[in-house]
């Protein structure tokens with residue numbers, strides 16, 4: 001048996017095409033969706049992602065700009081900029097690229113973004129809304145994964161799901177979304193005693209650990225759906241996920257590749273959240 005591959009790149013393209021009409025409608029009403037991405041420092045990987053985000057917006061007729069600060073910038077300068085963008089009616093989404101340099105108080109910066117413009121879904125108000133089951137902005141990566149389940153016709157209700165990783169950005173919101181969809185959810189992490197015991201009984205495994213090829217075929221139940229959220233750069237420059245793709249391909253029922261899996265979907269859902277923000281502001285949602 002060989003697993004069916006859920007093609008994130010193709011799904012991302014399909015969704016982005018479908019967004020164009022919404023962007024056009026909004027623009028005609030004087031609400032062209034606008035996203036600002038703030039980048040502090042010059043991490044090369046972050047620069048690639050930020051460029052992909054900005055270009056993704058522009059390609060479907062949205063407005064987007066990036067603001068880049070030196071890595072030593074004073075936090076107050078960034079907070080002042082966020083306050084200015086919060087008040088700017090032409091901007092619907094504000095994203096501060098993470099991680100921030102160590103002298104930053106990440107939580108303080110994220111809370112400074114107006115909840116209505118928090119297209120990452122990291123603000124406490126949006127985290128709370130998601131956990132109460134009435135989400136406003138869903139964090140882009142887990143949101144993209146839910147769309148991939150939809151595309152793969154994965155019915156989550158009653159399924160055993162294991163999330164590996166407990167970050168605020170992926171693991172926790174992913175677990176919330178799976179719970180809300182009716183799955184029985186186990187969240188594993190670095191302190192979990194017998195990881196394989198958990199993953200082997202799972203119908204769905206979502207790997208978000210940040211360790212290259214960490215999930216191997218022997219950890220997977222035959223026929224399971226395996227979602228790879230990891231993006232690791234190997235010494236030879238190639239990208240690889242948290243899942244040993246070749247090893248799991250023969251065991252899994254469905255699997256996502258890296259690159260071309262969850263990554264492009266993350267950016268797509270960022271566009272979706274920004275369009276949603278503009279639609280709310282325009283009163284058409």
Ligand SMILES: Nc1nc(=O)c2c([nH]1)NC[C@@H]1CN(c3ccc(C(=O)N[C@@H](CCC(=O)O)C(=O)O)cc3)C=[N+]21
Nearest residue numbers: 048049096097098099120231259260261263264266267
């Ligand atoms: N506030 C904030 N929000 C984020 O959403 C956020 C962040 N900070 N910090 C960094 C991570 C990482 N991230 C990725 C998005 C797309 C790809 C992506 O499109 N990857 C391509 C490959 C890109 C390449 O070639 O490097 C793929 O998987 O096919 C990867 C990583 C968003 N993040």
